[in-house]
Amino acid sequence: MPPFALVAAASGALVLTIGFLLSRSRSPPHPFPPGPKPLPLVGNLLDMTTSMDWTTFSKWTDRYGGVVYLNVLGRPIILLNSIKANVDLLEKRASKYSDRPQFPLINLAGHQWNFGFQPYGKEWQSRRRVFTSQYNSMATLRSFYDAHRSAISNFLLNVLREPQDISNHLRLRSAQAIFDVTYGISVKSFDDRLVSTAEAVMDVVSLALNPGMWILNPIPIFNLLPGWLGGATISAKIQRCQSDLEDLRNVPFDIVKKSMAVGTAKPCFTTNLLRESGPVSEELIRDTAAIAMGAAYETTFSAGEVFLLAMTMHEDIQRSAQNEIDSVIGSDRLPDFIDRERLPFVTAIMKEVLRWHPPAPIGIPHELLEDDIYEGMLIPSGSIVMVNIWQVLHDSEMYPGPFNFDPYRFIQEGKLDVSKNDPGRFTFGFGRRSCPGRLFAEDSLWLMIAQFLAVYAISPLPEGPPPRAEFTMGGISQPLPFGRVVRVRSDAARKLLAELQED
Ligand code: HEM
Numbered sequence: 001m002p003p004f005a006l007v008a009a010a011s012g013a014l015v016l017t018i019g020f021l022l023s024r025s026r027s028p029p030h031p032f033p034p035g036p037k038p039l040p041l042v043g044n045l046l047d048m049t050t051s052m053d054w055t056t057f058s059k060w061t062d063r064y065g066g067v068v069y070l071n072v073l074g075r076p077i078i079l080l081n082s083i084k085a086n087v088d089l090l091e092k093r094a095s096k097y098s099d100r101p102q103f104p105l106i107n108l109a110g111h112q113w114n115f116g117f118q119p120y121g122k123e124w125q126s127r128r129r130v131f132t133s134q135y136n137s138m139a140t141l142r143s144f145y146d147a148h149r150s151a152i153s154n155f156l157l158n159v160l161r162e163p164q165d166i167s168n169h170l171r172l173r174s175a176q177a178i179f180d181v182t183y184g185i186s187v188k189s190f191d192d193r194l195v196s197t198a199e200a201v202m203d204v205v206s207l208a209l210n211p212g213m214w215i216l217n218p219i220p221i222f223n224l225l226p227g228w229l230g231g232a233t234i235s236a237k238i239q240r241c242q243s244d245l246e247d248l249r250n251v252p253f254d255i256v257k258k259s260m261a262v263g264t265a266k267p268c269f270t271t272n273l274l275r276e277s278g279p280v281s282e283e284l285i286r287d288t289a290a291i292a293m294g295a296a297y298e299t300t301f302s303a304g305e306v307f308l309l310a311m312t313m314h315e316d317i318q319r320s321a322q323n324e325i326d327s328v329i330g331s332d333r334l335p336d337f338i339d340r341e342r343l344p345f346v347t348a349i350m351k352e353v354l355r356w357h358p359p360a361p362i363g364i365p366h367e368l369l370e371d372d373i374y375e376g377m378l379i380p381s382g383s384i385v386m387v388n389i390w391q392v393l394h395d396s397e398m399y400p401g402p403f404n405f406d407p408y409r410f411i412q413e414g415k416l417d418v419s420k421n422d423p424g425r426f427t428f429g430f431g432r433r434s435c436p437g438r439l440f441a442e443d444s445l446w447l448m449i450a451q452f453l454a455v456y457a458i459s460p461l462p463e464g465p466p467p468r469a470e471f472t473m474g475g476i477s478q479p480l481p482f483g484r485v486v487r488v489r490s491d492a493a494r495k496l497l498a499e500l501q502e503d
């Protein structure tokens with residue numbers, strides 16, 4: 001254990017003791033929900049593993065049910081493991097359950113303007129409303145189609161040139177689509193300063209959302225560390241995080257403003273809002289634009305990697321999708337958004353990708369604003385409420401054989417049917433804080449799947465272990481590296497690739 005963690009744990013003990021005694025001194029008329037037995041002083045600290053471990057959380061469903069109570073350092077934590085509990089609490093009682101807890105590292109990095117972490121209230125509401133005015137409008141989403149097309153064309157061409165670097169190409173595609181849509185800026189390569197800044201910001205966000213960081217909060221201890229114990233290095237790193245975040249917030253926005261002034265700006269999220277006459281301030285437009293980059297980059301990349309893993313593991317499913325594409329579209333053009341209705345199996349694969357391994361398996365924690373009684377149990381005010389999205393999507397009643405990658409579960413009589421079990425309903429969270437980028441994310445993933453399968457085939461390495469469904473832990477999770485071979489499917493596919501234009 002690093003020294004700072006020891007110091008943090010030791011100094012936290014006093015706080016824990018007080019918290020624990022206080023929590024014990026309450027004798028609620030209603031019991032807390034069931035959960036693993038807490039230890040004296042630390043409560044359930046050891047049950048909450050150091051990384052976000054949804055599989056451990058899910059095991060508790062069998063033992064304790066859909067609502068699990070933990071007490072960590074005197075702080076109540078509620079895990080919602082079932083669809084019913086999530087709908088009943090986060091959706092039906094949204095006015096109580098839509099706040100966010102404090103994330104100390106997020107605050108320290110300077111995210112106070114980021115509505116994804118803001119408390120529930122007017123400020124959050126007005127920012128989210130501006131964001132959804134674009135990302136939930138079908139007309140605006142359609143205007144983003146060209147950005148998706150061009151990012152995916154670049155991706156397909158990059159794969160042709162360097163198939164072994166497919167993960168990097170997938171990352172670049174995520175960055176290109178979101179920078180184009182948000183700022184009308186085309187980032188050319190993975191080394192682009194804007195992309196590396198976004199990566200650095202997201203690395204810190206991922207760390208900051210780790211329960212170890214917001215439960216133990218070692219930051220006050222870092223501040224006390226003398227230089228020889230790493231204090232100076234830590235403080236330099238913190239300053240770097242702050243300046244990266246400010247760059248992400250300001251640099252692309254300033255580029256758009258300059259190009260608007262000389263009449264060369266491409267229509268995008270930022271120009272749409274800046275041109276609208278209305279009460280929205282320039283600062284608010286700048287802030288909401290910057291959020292999209294952070295929120296979309298890692299999540300859409302992760303979904304793309306999950307797709308590649310699933311196809312490498314299930315070549316038969318891949319071939320069925322390719323047969324569908326060949327018979328509906330033929331081989332003289334690439335599938336496009338207009339074909340969506342006619343490619344139900346491709347859509348079923350997209351839905352199953354989002355179910356089989358959701359990119360944000362335990363979402364972003366909420367905080368409860370006031371005491372609540374649910375099914376006779378007390379959920380105390382101030383509880384941190386964590387949604388086990390992964391478990392919801394592995395509910396064996398809703399999704400029989402939940403560990404299998406099985407897009408056929410969404411096909412009834414040859415047609416797509418997600419009327420009762422659409423994973424998109426759960427993968428993006430529940431209630432008023434649910435992801436406002438859902439429609440954009442599904443558009444982006446669908447086109448990538450359809451066009452990739454039209455021209456490429458992916459298979460396991462001929463030698464070496466077959467790929468396994470293994471994933472990184474953390475706020476945003478993705479497959480562990482796995483071996484695969486990508487090849488152009490046919491001469492017709494090669495011709496289609498030759499006709500593609502690079503942006
Ligand atoms: C596959 C891709 C994506 C997944 C799986 C995903 C998932 C999520 C989840 C689980 C949350 C937390 C919901 C909650 O607190 O209950 C969230 C929040 C959010 N997402 Fe996404 N997301 C994705 C893509 C995107 C994209 C493309 C954008 C923007 C264009 C976006 C913007 C946001 C924002 C702004 C929030 C914060 C909402 C708030 O606090 O009010 N996400 N997302």
